[in-house]
Amino acid sequence: MYNRRKFIKLSAAGASVSLVSKNVVAKTLTAPQAGNLPIVISTWGFGVQANQEAWKTLVKGGRAVDAVEAGVKIPEADLNNHTVGRSGYPDRDGHVTLDACIMDDKGNCGSVAAMEYIAHPISIARLVMEKTPHVMLVGEGATQFAVEQGFKREKLLLPSSEKAWKEWLKKAEYKPVINIENKKGLPGNEYNHDTIGMLAIDAQGNISGACTTSGMAFKMHGRVGDSPIIGAGLYVDNEVGGATATGVGEEVIRNVGSFLVVELMRQGYTPEAACKEAVMRIVKKKPEIAKEIQVGFLAINKKGEYGAFALQKGFNFAVCNNTSQDLLIDGKCYY
Template structure:
């Protein structure tokens, strides 16, 4: 059995690429890295990689992580600059005995010294969006934090090995040096090959309060299906956070177990892409349902057409 699941519509082309590799008995690690790389390189995705929206100073700071479900080895970067594929740097760090999580200049220096592709990640389009937001903020009081969708993915290889990875440019107009949940183990991602894996997207400051990805894997380990584990982890935590913290923002998760079964949960409208040995790659949309459940439906062509028009609309 093989399979892969990833957050958001933007991951679909990556899911297709990962699926091709997994069908040919490719490794889980290679598949999840290639999936994330596709998203990182596409300039119209404003929350990941090349074309990602910058911080308030106009600098694109990227966070990424990689985890091997067989060995539990992990690598992560936070606030890395000028690197085309932050997730590839994170994977390389997972092979190191020490210094697995590097940030800022240290992460960027590691990437430079080890031959990773370096480039100016602030595209003209992203710069124009940043300049427009600066002007808007000078004229009126607006919430600058817009566009923080992480691409997170889990892969299952025919060998039974699993991997998980994430990549994001974080909150638009964030403070310099801000890091969210995406590169944080147990919050943005977690995978354990005999059980399964999970990845999260949403407001990192809230997701980190619950270690949601680890909780999903833990629940799957008790025998819950991926869907039941996602529902219980997300909706119980949402209720707890509302009660204890007073509010909760966007939280969405995807998960897959060692048998290729998958699940998602969300407290907002959430799209994702999934493919398995028995299911062709597809984009689905999820909404919070009644009684701590998730409603999942096929995406419509009208939605896809509107999405493509929106992400490519003039600034």
Template sequence: MSCAANLCACLINISRCLSYIFLVFLTLVAIIVGYHIFEIFSTKPGTPIVINTWAFTASTLRSWEILNTNGTAVDAVVAGCSVCEIAQCDGTVGYGGSPDENGETTLDALIIDGATMNMGAVGSMKRIKQASKVARHVMENTKHTLLVGDGATQFAVEMGFKQTDLGTNSSAYMWKDWKTRACQPNFWTNVSPDPGMSCGPYKPSTKKSQSKPRASFANQYNHDTIGVVAIDKEGNIAAGTSTNGAKFKIPGRVGDSPIPGSGAYAMNTIGAAAATGDGDILMRFLPSFLAVQAMKYGYSPGGAAILAMHTIAEYYPEFKGAIVVVNKLGQHGAACYGFDSFPYSIANNEHNRVLVMYAKCDLQKP
């Protein structure tokens, strides 16, 4: 056989080998792509889960009980938030905590139904204890999304809720002590007299400082929020929040908790998230919406959580916050920034009991 014939035979064999390798490669790609398409677009009912911010285990347990008695995801979220409103979790949820500059406690809450994308919220609501239940009425009995202030209170009364003083001896003492400390700390900037040394009333200062204020004095016992995410046996997803906001806030302030996409977000086709921390910073980035959308484009729940926190930390390195994230399959993750660690509570079929898990706040890029 001539050299040319040998060379031709070798080239044919090489071509066959390359074709075989290419076919194997295409098969592997098809399998991987098919799996991800199935994961993204398929539904998997029967994977109930409850996850909420912080170690508010009584709330987790109540939500889990609701799911195990064929309750809906919305039922579970409202029930979990309501437990914390009654128990005054950490003094940052429900009545008797976080007085504003006038000494009054006001409440924020949000409920989102990921099956219908309907939602309801209340902000800076006065004299009504059951904030999350009122938020549900906004969702189910109005065409609005958010009611605030005295208008939210009036709506609650029309829905059958009774007005009551949200203050307690504890909140009154807290406010009086703050006044004796020259109203420190507070949320004012670029005003006179110097808000770092005295109480108001304030006027705009002629001396302007930086346009981007620094992150405020957030910690677990100030800007805390309960955020609850639930998936029921039908695969429907809901999320919600409840809080009494920031201590010594300027009257009328509404935090991130009742803002859809910031405090919480849920979509049946993707998953849900709930955030907690410095609300005035959080709401500028809509971290819950960002995390849910990140999962749509391939991020894991843990990766989506890191992305949401990292996006904020790039602009506000002194920021403190955390987020829990769940995809529609019940896979979950959490991330935090500015704390040493972040406890969150979870219950699902894998454990069939409430567990407290911890996310380390050593934030890395996703």
């Protein structure tokens, strides 16, 4: 007879098998890289220099939140980087709009989206976190707040960006280009987007993260991707780890990607296995779209183990720790 006691015993056994199976899969997918703390990781090749700037804070015993802000300000200020910060390509109407968010080890977070005229959105995101009761400010309100805090309002549309925009206007076609941050000299109608996401653990073992971008080139005015959205482009839980995303933000938002990665790590997944599962959610839900776009996730757990996974080949990430300050690793991919 199938009684309640038998049901409970079978359920417990099933849960145990499921847990063992999941842990076996996670260990099979990746060999975790346990590094000595502190450590900082970030997306793409321009993350190497950004990490080195963050390391200056970490190596002195500074807080992870200070390190990630300082780190991502490097690509924000780089006039040759058209995917992040002051040199970002404009939207289809010629407006350079910037997005960023930051999250610390205490669960505090701040964000700005579609902000114009301010070169360092990550610093405004931090001020939103520390000086307002809000999480996100957008558009002219974000710009107004930045000016009130003493930041300079300035024109961000550089001559090189304006030239690319005017070239794009001849056809006004939008075609995503996979791994645009690794491609140089593309025709005007192929310029696209990307992001720097950074995660750091300081010497005290506390985790923080930052994410900043100029978004998709020539996007619709007002479009906001995943980068400034807590849980999508970035998420940190100091008990578990942190995750960040890069690529086409719409698919990251639809799956609340970075939060998903952290929650999978909470369940016992390694960072790489968690990133892979988040990628697979996109493949399963939108297979026809997944083949044509790039999305990558990068994660670190409380132990300092890190990993990444992307839809397409070409995604890489930078690592900086006591062993190496300029490590660049090719992430694994589905396609």
